[in-house]
Amino acid sequence: MAISGTTFSPVNLLSHDDDPNWKVVRMPVVGGPALATLKPGYLVKFGATRADVAGAVAADDAVLEGVIIDTPNDPAAPADTTVAVALSGSFDKNTIKYADGATPISAAGLKRLHEVGIFVDAAVPGGAFAP
Numbered sequence: 001m002a003i004s005g006t007t008f009s010p011v012n013l014l015s016h017d018d019d020p021n022w023k024v025v026r027m028p029v030v031g032g033p034a035l036a037t038l039k040p041g042y043l044v045k046f047g048a049t050r051a052d053v054a055g056a057v058a059a060d061d062a063v064l065e066g067v068i069i070d071t072p073n074d075p076a077a078p079a080d081t082t083v084a085v086a087l088s089g090s091f092d093k094n095t096i097k098y099a100d101g102a103t104p105i106s107a108a109g110l111k112r113l114h115e116v117g118i119f120v121d122a123a124v125p126g127g128a129f130a131p
Helices: 058-063 107-115
Strands: 023-028 043-046 053-055 066-070 082-092 118-121
Touching: 043 058, 058 107, 107 118
Parallel strands: 082 118
Antiparallel strands: 023 082, 043 053, 043 066, 066 082
16 A cells, blocks of 8 residues: 555654664553644643553643654544553654644653653754764
8 A cells, every 4th residue: 555645654762872762652542632633743641540541731840751653544543542652762852742733842841851851952953863
């Protein structure tokens, strides 16, 4: 099957780090902003049982847990309500947002992300990969 422009939408979430060290899980989305509005780079928080996630907004700074890196986009599986969530790693500060699209992340939010092993860095054009 060929890659289609309607199902493939790349988003550069990498920071300047040449080893982003992402730990990724796929979890269902329950509550919060609607799944259809969530995008790669949006922040999430865990549900009460830690079995699902919801989009996180500025009021959720104390419970930020991860970054969405993939959303369901398979036309053959319309019932898929899961997103891939990075629970650790380094990310480009310019592409990470709250689940309502708000930016920048507050100092309290950045502190919480750092505590859980998520580092939000200013990306350098070309980065560590440049010759």
